[in-house]
Amino acid sequence: MSRKTASRQWLWIASCGVGCTLLLLVGFGLGIADIIYPASVPFADAPGVKTSPTTDTASHSEQEIRIAALGDSLTRGTGDGTGQGYVRRVLSTLEKSKEKPVTLLNNLAVNGLRADQLVERIEKDSAGYVLKQANVILLTIGGNDLFQGAQSEQMSAKEMQLDTLIAKVDAGIVHLKQVLTQLRKWNPDALIIYVGLYNPFSDLQAMREIGNAVVQKWNDSAYAFINKDKNMMMVPTYDLFQRNSSKYLSSDHFHPNGDGYDAIAKRIVQSIQ
Structure with missing residues (x-):
């Protein structure tokens, strides 16, 4: 393997590492924002909750x-x-x-x-x-x-x-x-x-x-x-x-x-x- 080919491989690996790090940082930031500023979800639309008709x-x-x-x-x-x-x-x-x-x-x-x-x-x-x-x-x-x-x-x-x-x-x-x-x-x-x-x-x-x-x-x-x-x-x-x-x-x-x-x-x- 030539010196030039090896340099390209290390450059590609470094680029992937930086990209993954950026993705993690963005995901972490969005998670924190969702905790601090949660979205408003109607009660009837919450997962697993069904409203049933009242019986008298x-x-x-x-x-x-x-x-x-x-x-x-x-x-x-x-x-x-x-x-x-x-x-x-x-x-x-x-x-x-x-x-x-x-x-x-x-x-x-x-x-x-x-x-x-x-x-x-x-x-x-x-x-x-x-x-x-x-x-x-x-x-x-x-x-x-x-x-x-x-x-x-x-x-x-x-x-x-x-x-x-x-x-x-x-x-x-x-x-x-x-x-x-x-x-x-x-x-x-x-x-x-x-x-x-x-x-x-x-x-x-x-x-x-x-x-x-x-x-x-x-x-x-x-x-x-x-x-x-x-x-x-x-x-x-x-x-x-x-x-x-x-x-x-x-x-x-x-x-x-x-x-x-x-x-x-x-x-x-x-x-x-």
């Missing part, structure tokens, strides 16, 4: 139906030989007609319960826990406020008088309003369905007129309060039993039988749909 209670309620039931023996299904009552019938019908899951969160009903007793029960956190999760709340109450003991002939003649029963309506409606108000406090958004009263003694001459009068007064007072809330409704049952007591009442002549509960369930499902 209303949209969740459209995906499934979550039912809480409470009240008296009608919600328990007393008188129905199958044990389904209106609650289970509502669930099974909705499952067939709706393309979404239908769940019974809990049935909190108690046989013989009056409205004043229900007020105390739903103020408890254990009841509130269930009610908060529901988007449909089913309620029956009031029959025992008016006629408790009548089905076993334990009511005295005075208790069956019109003025006595009217006084019971006035007292019971106050408690019903408290129940509905507390339900709305636990759950501001759920659809609350109150099942109206019927006269189980409409086929008895001695109780037909008086029973109809007090039941109608109860239902009218209940509706006047319920109608103020756009997400509450009262499902009427008075007409169902008025001329069909032998068909729809169980052997105790007070609670519905299977056919009676089926008729109530159909009304409720129609109101939900």
Whole structure:
């Protein structure tokens, strides 16, 4: 190798070294500048971050139906030989007609319960826990406020008088309003369905007129309060039993039988749909 060729090789190597050094210096300088003066990057455009649409209670309620039931023996299904009552019938019908899951969160009903007793029960956190999760709340109450003991002939003649029963309506409606108000406090958004009263003694001459009068007064007072809330409704049952007591009442002549509960369930499902 000649001296001239060797000089050219060393000159080329030196030039490469200088170039690499310059590149390193430029890259280092840009890195420092990016740290000191970082570029502004929108949060939604950051790598690996995806913004998802917000979901609220209303949209969740459209995906499934979550039912809480409470009240008296009608919600328990007393008188129905199958044990389904209106609650289970509502669930099974909705499952067939709706393309979404239908769940019974809990049935909190108690046989013989009056409205004043229900007020105390739903103020408890254990009841509130269930009610908060529901988007449909089913309620029956009031029959025992008016006629408790009548089905076993334990009511005295005075208790069956019109003025006595009217006084019971006035007292019971106050408690019903408290129940509905507390339900709305636990759950501001759920659809609350109150099942109206019927006269189980409409086929008895001695109780037909008086029973109809007090039941109608109860239902009218209940509706006047319920109608103020756009997400509450009262499902009427008075007409169902008025001329069909032998068909729809169980052997105790007070609670519905299977056919009676089926008729109530159909009304409720129609109101939900």
